[in-house]
Amino acid sequence: MKPKLELRDITKMFASDNERPLIALNDINLSINESDVVVIIGPSGCGKTTLLKIIAGLENSYKGEVILEGKSVKAPGPDRCMVSQMATLLPWRTVIQNVEFSKELLGIPKADRKKESLEYLKLVGLEQFAFSYPFELSGGMRQRAALAAALMSDPEIILLDEPFGALDAQTRKDMQEELLRLLQRTKKTALLVTHSIEEAIWLSDRIVIITARPGRVKEVVQVNLPHPRNRTSSEFIEIRKVISEMIEEEVKLTKRNHV
Amino acid sequence: MEHVTIGLSAIITKDNKLIKKFLYGLIPFILLLVGWWAISLRLESYLLPSPDTVIDAFSKAICTGELLRHTVSSMVKIAGGYLLALLFAIPLGIMIGLWQRAHDMLNPLVQMARFVPSIALIPIIVLWFGIGYQAATVIIFWGAFSPVLISTISGVEGVEIEYVDFALTHGAQRRHLLTKVIIPAALPDIFVGMRLGLSYAWRAMIAAEMLASKFGLGYLIMDARWLMQTERVIMGIITIGFIGLLLDFSFRSAEESMLKWRKGMVLK
Known part of the structure; x- marks a missing residue:
């Protein structure tokens, strides 16, 4: 099977004050299959968000290639829609105007896009808030709206940058369930960055562990548990143990480098 | 029940x-x-006339149509000069805000121009345009221009990159960004500049009318002063303040309905 998304030798350097440039990402290779949910996890500062931005086309000075459906992509586009950490929505647009934004850009008639966006809003349970402004929504609701907007742009792959980082524990769990349900239903391919090991295991088919800076792929862990997963099952806990050991190793390395 | x-x-x-x-x-x-x-x-009446004398002056000026005539004259002038200022300052501000080289080139000039009040321009403007509508328009234009320009620049420069990223990853092309992201995001700042610009323009206009005009509320005050009609001077001052208040109120209402999406404005 041809992979949906391929990353080839992605290297990203930042200019720094002393002469040696800072290597943020080093030779990242990764391929993601259709309808896969892949989670990237790693110590903070390892360049996870940068990697997601590179895929989204929001970073332009990097080495390597991002290949979507066999074609090299550089510029940003709706085929790689991104949901940001803060569930960014355009604050001057109502929820429904945000959701239909991608279709508005395509010039789709108002009635058609309204109908479709209402369907997506229903899917995420926000139909009563269609005409509210983003500031009127709670954190979880904003995430739902941002997800609906992303799904509406019908991406080949949906990129999520720590989407639930700012939510409280309960809302976070609800949103994880919601996301999984949406992804299974729409059969979308997804790449998600997170800090939470539990979230990673609960959601993903594969977990990519990135090393401390410079970020490289340390390990790819296949998660072959059936959904819905039980967070307290022995297999779940076993995987969690393996991954947290790997991450702790990296965190220690980061600390040593900093001292 | x-x-x-x-x-x-x-x-x-x-x-x-x-x-x-x-x-x-x-x-x-x-x-x-x-x-x-x-x-x-x-006090002597010529120093400070009593309120009822001023009310008399009002009723007289309203009956003869004098007050209306001067008010209309002022309104026409402010509309022309102010709208012209918006027409130039907003696009220029957007350009400077988006384009670093234009910023580097024009910012020192803009910052300097900001400190030159319209009133300082009156002598040279009158020299060039004579006394009348043209001179007043230029002076009003100058009064409104800087605040609108500077607020527009800072509004555009302050647009959060995350909104641009949102638009780009949802399919926006470069050409969409201006109308779909930059202008709506900068609009609150542009409005601040427009309100400030209006009050500056209003003051500049009164000054211009006092020094370089034969019509308008500013001229009315000067005319009354020469005739030692203090009650008409006060009438002019009250009218100026009152119309300013009305302008600002209508401005705020427009702003509030256009910027519903802002937290602070809705809750107020």
Whole structure:
């Protein structure tokens, strides 16, 4: 099977004050299959968000290639829609105007896009808030709206940058369930960055562990548990143990480098 | 039945709040009026005429149409000069805000121009354009231009990159960004500049009319001064303040309905 998304030798350097440039990402290779949910996890500062931005086309000075459906992509586009950490929505647009934004850009008639966006809003349970402004929504609701907007742009792959980082524990769990349900239903391919090991295991088919800076792929862990997963099952806990050991190793390395 | 009463009382309370707000705002005016009246009793009329003399002057000026004529003249001037300023300052501000090289090139000039009040330009403007509408328009233009320009620049430069990223990853092309992201995101700042610009333009206009015009509220004050009609001077001052208040109020209403999406404005 041809992979949906391929990353080839992605290297990203930042200019720094002393002469040696800072290597943020080093030779990242990764391929993601259709309808896969892949989670990237790693110590903070390892360049996870940068990697997601590179895929989204929001970073332009990097080495390597991002290949979507066999074609090299550089510029940003709706085929790689991104949901940001803060569930960014355009604050001057109502929820429904945000959701239909991608279709508005395509010039789709108002009635058609309204109908479709209402369907997506229903899917995420926000139909009563269609005409509210983003500031009127709670954190979880904003995430739902941002997800609906992303799904509406019908991406080949949906990129999520720590989407639930700012939510409280309960809302976070609800949103994880919601996301999984949406992804299974729409059969979308997804790449998600997170800090939470539990979230990673609960959601993903594969977990990519990135090393401390410079970020490289340390390990790819296949998660072959059936959904819905039980967070307290022995297999779940076993995987969690393996991954947290790997991450702790990296965190220690980061600390040593900093001292 | 009970919830109907509750609903009704909610409406009444809401109205009450507005009335209360209005009444509170009225208090200083009443105090001012009483103070004015008390002081005017002890002073010669040419120094400070009593409120009723000024009211007489008002009714006379309204009946003869003099007040309306000067007010209309002022309004026409401000509309022309102010709209012209918006027409130039907003696009220029967007350009400077988006384009670093234009910023580097024009910013020192803009910052300098900001400190040159319109009134300082009056002599040279009159020299070039004579006394009349043209001169007034240029002076009003200058008064409104800088605040609108500077607010537009800072509004555009302050657009959060995350909004641009949102648009780009949802399919926006470069050409969409200006209308779909930059302008709506900068609009609150542009509005601040427009309001500030309006009050500057209004002041500049009055100054221009006092020094370089034969019509308008500023001219009315100067005319009354030459004739030692202090009550008409005060009439002019009150009219200027009152119309300014009306302009600002209508501006705020427009702003509020256009910027509903902003947290602070909706909750206020």
